[in-house]
Amino acid sequence: MSLTLPVGVERRRFDGRERLATRGEPVYGEPQDADGWRAWDAGRSKLGAMLELEMDVGLDGGDGVLYLGAASGTTVSHVADFAGPTYAVEFAPRPTRDLLSVAESRPNLFPLLKDARDPETYAHVVEGDLDCVVQDVATRGQATVALRNRQFLAPDGRLLAAIKARSEDVLDDPETVFEDALDELREGYEILETRRLDRFHDDHLAVVAEPRADAADPR
Numbered sequence: 001m002s003l004t005l006p007v008g009v010e011r012r013r014f015d016g017r018e019r020l021a022t023r024g025e026p027v028y029g030e031p032q033d034a035d036g037w038r039a040w041d042a043g044r045s046k047l048g049a050m051l052e053l054e055m056d057v058g059l060d061g062g063d064g065v066l067y068l069g070a071a072s073g074t075t076v077s078h079v080a081d082f083a084g085p086t087y088a089v090e091f092a093p094r095p096t097r098d099l100l101s102v103a104e105s106r107p108n109l110f111p112l113l114k115d116a117r118d119p120e121t122y123a124h125v126v127e128g129d130l131d132c133v134v135q136d137v138a139t140r141g142q143a144t145v146a147l148r149n150r151q152f153l154a155p156d157g158r159l160l161a162a163i164k165a166r167s168e169d170v171l172d173d174p175e176t177v178f179e180d181a182l183d184e185l186r187e188g189y190e191i192l193e194t195r196r197l198d199r200f201h202d203d204h205l206a207v208v209a210e211p212r213a214d215a216a217d218p219r
């Protein structure tokens with residue numbers, strides 16, 4: 001476990017309570033302090049929850065990031081506040097419109113209206129050797145999405161994935177779903193750490209992994 005937050009993420013006091021925060025334009029009604037820091041709500045963000053749980057995410061200020069499942073930009077806006085180039089993939093047009101507004105004040109944030117299951121459609125835009133792929137796609141086949149997007153990671157890069165059990169199978173036991181997802185992920189990644197996020201997000205497993213150098217090309 002690491003107690004170190006990425007450079008650009010701090011614990012600040014809001015309404016008498018210490019919370020994670022980044023510095024940037026507010027996006028979802030979160031409180032902002034007089035110095036421009038805005039609270040990062042871990043209840044609305046799996047990556048925020050991973051940081052609250054002190055997982056060793058290996059993400060740092062200035063890092064290049066591919067974010068899969070950006071939705072309206074709640075979490076990716078915080079990432080872009082401290083990271084370097086941040087490519088944000090979302091396949092639903094409506095949230096992507098909101099994401100475009102979020103990017104207006106963040107010149108390092110690049111929204112892409114694309115399907116994360118089909119990375120060849122954005123491979124010409126997204127740079128290679130990225131430090132981090134953050135994945136929060138509510139879709140069946142989450143491990144397959146992570147394997148297909150492994151190509152963008154540097155050899156020592158990190159996958160930070162939130163696996164949602166109910167997106168794979170509404171009826172199956174979440175532990176079984178997670179074990180199946182981890183087995184598939186191991187085809188292309190070494191799993192470094194896993195944590196249930198239930199304190200913040202029901203039936204989600206957070207995974208920190210790095211690409212396996214000896215893995216075959218993704219399907």
Ligand SMILES: C[S@@+](CC[C@H](N)C(=O)[O-])C[C@H]1O[C@@H](n2cnc3c(N)ncnc32)[C@H](O)[C@@H]1O
Nearest residue numbers: 069071074075090091092115116136137138139
């Ligand atoms: C739980 S929401 C993401 C929330 C967001 N990560 C945040 O914390 O602000 C999941 C998102 O994944 C998107 N999604 C699902 N399947 C996708 C796919 N194949 N490609 C791109 N986006 C996808 C959905 O449209 C939805 O916006």
